[in-house]
Amino acid sequence: MLQKPTYPLEARAAIRSLSSSQIREVANSAMGRNDVLPFWFGETDQPTAAFIRDAAAASLDAGETFYAQNLGRPYLRDAIAAYMSDLHRREMGADRICVVGSGVTGLAIVSQLMLSPGDRVVAITPLWPNITEIPRIAGANVERVSLTVRDGEWSLDLDRLLAALTPDTRMLIVNSPNNPTGWTISDEQVAAITAHCRKLGIWVVADDVYERLVYDPAVRSAPSFLRHFDAEERLISVNSFSKAWSMTGWRAGWITAPAALAADLAKVIEYNFSCVFEPAQRAATIALQQGEAEVADLRTRLGRTRALMASGLRDIPGIEVPEAGGAMYVFFRIAGQPDSVMTAKRLVNEVGLGLAPGSAFGSEGNGWLRWCHAIADEARLTDGIGRLETFVRRNS
Structure with a gap:
């Protein structure tokens, strides 16, 4: 009897080397437990606004369940272009807009579009792991330039970043406001990075998913590379409806890129997900056109809950809470607890x-x-702070 050849049943090496989500590792161990207060995922506890849901329901009732254009329906691309032009005070044509199935999908599409094996990518970290792992799927090498805490707030060492952006760098990835720290880039830093990358021909990919979620009520959005780069320069912005419009489950986002990339973007989209479901596109359009009050309400709530959290945590001995400019997170540490995963699991199990x-x-x-x-029920946050204080006092 002939012996069958045996081959390993495994993915390619680049995939096997990817890091698994430690957030999921902690959450999966306790998801569904009624005794656990969950604050591990980046979303509000409020459902999407009714008028946005109604737009999707009307689309379904109208039978809009067919394929759409790869780059998105023209009505949504026009709405995004109008919104972006108003937000950033620069005219942006719909020919620069590409609708994608979520912000993370947009990052994956950009990676496939722009990166080749061996390319050098620089990222400002710490950073949501999807952003740094996706380039590795394409075979790129990611170098990390870490934020630091300076004078009690998250800070970027601009000189260190510019030194890392060498002529052999293909791409810089910037997420601001940053997940997880909330660090928010300044206009001066944007200008310096723009000039440096323009001189060396480095692509800048801006993850702008949290750009509206800034704590300063005097500004509409965080400082943006879109206000510094010209339309046909090496800048790609990735955005999403998930956070500012409380639409995490809808999986809808967009890319703003040079119009010259549109045809190739359409190809990559076709070979990934083809198009975004039209009811989601209808909902996204209404969110842009009628959702400013929703964004404003969320921002107000985030400013209030951030202050509540920072004050409550700082009252607990041994906890450090640096200041930050935006997003929806407090990134903090407990003295004497150096292992994050172990500490997170103990917090679940003990309190x-x-x-x-x-x-x-x-x-x-x-x-x-x-x-x-990003929680409307502030009593849950207060309860959580009390549980954390119990844990710290038991383990001090």
């Missing part, structure tokens, strides 16, 4: 508190914890 381990966002995050405070 029923579900947080994301800082090491999920890179080794520079180890020892830190991320707490999502």
Whole structure:
């Protein structure tokens, strides 16, 4: 009898080397437990606004369940272009807009579009792991430039970043406001990075998913590279409806890129997901056109809950809470707790508190914890702070 040849049943090496989600590792161990307060994922506890849901329902009732254009329906691309032009005070044509199935899908599409094996990518970290792992799927090498805490707030060492952006760098990835720290880039830093990358021909990919979620009520959005780069320069912005419009489950986002890339973007989309479901596109359009009050309400709530969290945590001995400019997270650490995953699991098991381990966002995050405070029920946050204080006092 002939012996069958045996081959390993495994994915390619680049996939096997990817890091698994430590957030999921902690959350999966306790998901569904009624005694755990979950703050590990980045979303509000409020459902999408009724008028947005109604737009999707009307689309379904009208039978809009067919294929759409790869780059998105023209009505949504026009609405995004109008919104972006108003927000950033620069005319942006719909020919620069590409609708994608979520912000993370947009990042994956950009990676496939722009990166080749061996390309050098620089990222400002700590960072949501999807952003740094996706380039590795394409075979790129990712170099990390870490934020630091300076004078009690998250800070970027601009000189160190510019030194890392060498002529052999293909791409810089910037997420601001940053997940997990909330660090928010300044206009001066945007200008300096723009000039440097323009000179060296480096692509800038801006993850702008949290750009509306800034704590300063005097500004509509965080400083943006879209206000510094010209339309046909090497800048790609990735955005999403998930956070500012409380639409995490809808999986809808967009890319703003040079119009010259549109035809190739359409190809990559076709070979990934083809198009975004039209009821989701109808909902996204209404969100842009009628949702400013929703965004404003969320921002107000985030400012209030951030202040509540920072004050409550700082009252607990041994906890460090640096200041930050935006997003929906408090990134903090407990003295004497250097292992983030172990600490996060102990918090679940000992006091029923579900947080994301800082090491999920890179080794520079180890020892830190991320707490999502986009919660309307502030009593739950207060309860969570009390549980954390119990844990710290037991283990001090």
